[in-house]
Amino acid sequence: MRISVSADERTGVADEVVRELARRGFETTVHGALSETERDDWAWASEAVARDVAEGRADQGIVCCWTGTGASIAANKVAGIRAALCADAATATGARTWNDANVLALSLRTTSGAELTEILDAWFAGRPSAESGDRANIEHLADIERGR
Template sequence: MRIAIGGDRAGEGLAGLIAAHLRATTPHTVVDMSHPEDDHPELYSELSERVGLAITHGDFDRGILCCGTGIGVCISANKIPGIRAALTHDTYSAERAALSNDAQIITMGARVIGPELAKSIVDAWLAHSFDPSGPSAGNVAGIEELSRKYSEHHLQTSNF
C-alpha cells in the first residue's frame, strides 16, 4: 500500500513520527508530503489538496493528515471530489472510518492526541478495509453521489 502523510506547522511533528512508525513496522511505501517544493508557509487547505489529489490521481492508496486539531485538514480534504476524510481521535473511530466510511484519508490533531495513541489509530485504520458489499455500501455510495452531484453543479455554475 502507498501512503501519503502530511502535516502543517502544528502537525508536521506528529506526521513525521507516524511516517517513521510506519516505515519501521510495515511494508508500506510511506511518503511525507508535509512541505511544498518551494518550502513557503502554506495553508492546511493546500496540504490537504496535495495529499487528496495524489490519492484521486492514483499515486497513493491512502493518506494521513495532521494539523493542530485535525479539523482543518479534514474539512479541506473533504472539499476534493471523491475524497472521504475522517477525523479520528481513537482506535474505534479509525476502525469505523475504514469499515463504515471507506475513508481514504484520516486526520488527527497534534494538540489533541499523543504520539502513542496516534500510532495505534493509524495501525487500527490500516488493519481494516471497506467491504463494498457490506452494510455500509449504500451510505458510501450516497456520499459519492453527493460528491458527484455538487462537483458537477459547481462546475456548471462557476465563472471559469
C-alpha cells in the same frame, strides 16, 4: 502500500507519523511542512494528499493540522475523498469499516505517540464493509459529489 502524508507544522506527531509508516514498510510521499519545497498551510498541504489519493498516486492518505479539523475539511473538498478525523482506535476502525474512509485526519495537538500507534493499527487493519446498506451509503456519497 503507498501513503501520502501532510502536516502544516512539524510539531506533535508530525514526524512520528512518517517514521511509523516507514517502520511498517509503507512507501510515503510527504507534503506541507514535511516537505522542503511546498507550502505548509493546512488547506494546501491537505489538498495535495487528497489529490494524490484521488488521482491514484497514493492508496491512502494521512493529513495533520493542529486540531485535525481543517485538514479533514480541506481533504474532503476533493472528489472521491472520504477523510475522517480520528482521535482514537475505535473511531478509526469505524471510519474504515462503515465509511470506507481513504484519508485519516489527525490532531497534532492531542494525538500522543501511544494513540498514534493504536489509531494506525486500527486504520490499517480496517476493511470496508461489504454490507449492502453500508455500500449504499458510500455510493450515495459519490452521487452527492456528482450533484445527483
